[in-house]
Amino acid sequence: MRWLRFAVLISLVTVLQAGLTDIIAVSRLNIKPDLLLILMVFFAIHYSQPEAIIASFAVGFAADIIGSAMGTRIISFGLFGTLLAYLSGIISIKKMPYQSLAIFICGLLIGVTGHFLTLIKDQPTATNVYAVIFWTSAYSSLLGPFLFLPTAWWMRIKTHRHERH
Amino acid sequence: MARQQTKLWVPKRNKRRLESPSQKMLFTWLMLGGIIFLLAPQNLTSKFQFGFARIFQWPLSIGRNISLSAHMEPQLTDVVSRRKYDQLQNYLANVTEELNRERQKAEELSGLRNRHSLEGAGLMLAEVITASADGLVINRGQNDGLQKGQFVLGDNSVIGTISDISPRTSKIELVTETTSSTAVQIGELKTVLHGDGKDSAKVQLVSIKHKINIGDNVYACKKPGLLDATIIIGTVAQCSRSEENPLLWDITVKPACNIQALNDVAVIIMNPQK
Numbered sequence: 001m002r003w004l005r006f007a008v009l010i011s012l013v014t015v016l017q018a019g020l021t022d023i024i025a026v027s028r029l030n031i032k033p034d035l036l037l038i039l040m041v042f043f044a045i046h047y048s049q050p051e052a053i054i055a056s057f058a059v060g061f062a063a064d065i066i067g068s069a070m071g072t073r074i075i076s077f078g079l080f081g082t083l084l085a086y087l088s089g090i091i092s093i094k095k096m097p098y099q100s101l102a103i104f105i106c107g108l109l110i111g112v113t114g115h116f117l118t119l120i121k122d123q124p125t126a127t128n129v130y131a132v133i134f135w136t137s138a139y140s141s142l143l144g145p146f147l148f149l150p151t152a153w154w155m156r157i158k159t160h161r162h163e164r165h
Numbered sequence: 166m167a168r169q170q171t172k173l174w175v176p177k178r179n180k181r182r183l184e185s186p187s188q189k190m191l192f193t194w195l196m197l198g199g200i201i202f203l204l205a206p207q208n209l210t211s212k213f214q215f216g217f218a219r220i221f222q223w224p225l226s227i228g229r230n231i232s233l234s235a236h237m238e239p240q241l242t243d244v245v246s247r248r249k250y251d252q253l254q255n256y257l258a259n260v261t262e263e264l265n266r267e268r269q270k271a272e273e274l275s276g277l278r279n280r281h282s283l284e285g286a287g288l289m290l291a292e293v294i295t296a297s298a299d300g301l302v303i304n305r306g307q308n309d310g311l312q313k314g315q316f317v318l319g320d321n322s323v324i325g326t327i328s329d330i331s332p333r334t335s336k337i338e339l340v341t342e343t344t345s346s347t348a349v350q351i352g353e354l355k356t357v358l359h360g361d362g363k364d365s366a367k368v369q370l371v372s373i374k375h376k377i378n379i380g381d382n383v384y385a386c387k388k389p390g391l392l393d394a395t396i397i398i399g400t401v402a403q404c405s406r407s408e409e410n411p412l413l414w415d416i417t418v419k420p421a422c423n424i425q426a427l428n429d430v431a432v433i434i435m436n437p438q439k
Contacts, residue, residue, distance in 0.1 A: 019225045019231075019374070020231065022229075022236045023232050049188055050187070050410070051217075053191055054191070063206045066295070069210075070205070070207075071202035071203025074202055078196060078199055117203060120203070121203065128363075133332075
């Protein structure tokens, strides 16, 4: 894992998520893709378990920094990123439909877990939270696999091989 | 006699087993860190959020301007923009309400001199760095004389109060957030406005004997030390009988300005230190 490139990538994606994803938001609920979720799934699929674990928690920390309550997304991203990294060691998730499905399911699980943890912290939550979680996961799953290629290029890895890095 | 060599059987080290505990330990330590962040007080953890907003203020502002430009409607000639119209409308509502109150005061307390509203107050202009349903983050903080609880204006209307503060940035709790409650006045009725998390706010427990109409202005009540004048906060968007108790109104209040489209706001600082 090239950690410097990883740090630059996470910073860039965090700024994009906080500042620019409103441009591609749709519907009255302001549904936009979760770029950090897409990033987490990418690292969970393409890297070894220790690196994927660290990457998942780091992406969760970045998500918390632009969110409302610290700690909620660190835990939810870290937990489900680790599970996905473990699962991708058993099942190959290299094809785009499978990657989309992984992003969608992770988005749902992370969203629901994060919501309950936010309630524990007594912080304000989004309106129509379950609809937002569902459509955000769906939007991210449609967009995600297409963003894997530029991410792989930046991280200097080859995605068409099955070997882990 | 030859020495007999006895071979001791040493089980082979399972390298996989050696790797697993380190991954488990890594996961455990990182999860512990997450739990610490979750349980830490908000005023400690918000320093990370403020730090991010301060470090990346420039690209975040540019991104926000691009987002707002992309959503802006094309302007027709010889007409003012919707935002300008809202600003003027809010200003008119504030001035009208102030005039009514001054007239009442003049009738009750004739012969006494009255201070002009917001006299002695300062307005600290601030730029919005990030905006979300959780609130706004602005580029002014303790170093600029801001404090928690101060009222924030957007387009001449109250949009919220300062909920969290750092030396150079602050977070605004919007009146539409579920954790927000603001003392307000609708006509002669004084009540409390609660955010409902859906870009609007609710007024509850109001008896139907009070006459409330759609379109009525809702004003933030004065608060000693923080707000010296009644300023518009929104308008009544819906007023119907409560489903739970038909003897009470279920009032929905829409903010007087489009909060998410704001680029700059003003913080009311009563009695600023010169």
